[in-house]
Amino acid sequence: MAQNAYMVAYDIACPRRLRRVARMMEKHALRVQKSVFLFHGDRQAVLGLLEKIRPLLDLQCDVVQAWRLSPTTDRASHVAGTPSQCQPAAVVIFRGGTYSPYYLRKSVRNDATTTY
Numbered sequence: 001m002a003q004n005a006y007m008v009a010y011d012i013a014c015p016r017r018l019r020r021v022a023r024m025m026e027k028h029a030l031r032v033q034k035s036v037f038l039f040h041g042d043r044q045a046v047l048g049l050l051e052k053i054r055p056l057l058d059l060q061c062d063v064v065q066a067w068r069l070s071p072t073t074d075r076a077s078h079v080a081g082t083p084s085q086c087q088p089a090a091v092v093i094f095r096g097g098t099y100s101p102y103y104l105r106k107s108v109r110n111d112a113t114t115t116y
Helices: 015-028 043-056
Strands: 004-011 030-033 036-041 063-069 078-080 092-094 097-099 108-110 113-115
Touching: 004 015, 004 043, 015 036, 015 043, 036 043, 043 063
Parallel strands: none
Antiparallel strands: 004 036, 004 063, 030 036, 078 113, 092 097, 108 113
């Protein structure tokens, strides 16, 4: 199966459940914002991750969503304002390759918009 990149985001109502979901996500994906992660895997892997998270949720008020990123999409990030520094300053090694986060690259400042 081909590895895909997925953006996974959550909105959790209870702080205790939020911490549990965040810890689970940090074991499987790269945090890019407070509640947004980059996950690498095939369709079965992302569905498996969502199933692992399901018991941690109150399905009436919490949500975890995953979107497959197009392999042809330019993954440079474009930021307005001050980006959160949640992510680790590291290269992430995963089965099938490595991922060098874009924030490790030199940033270019243009008015209020930053491109990494």
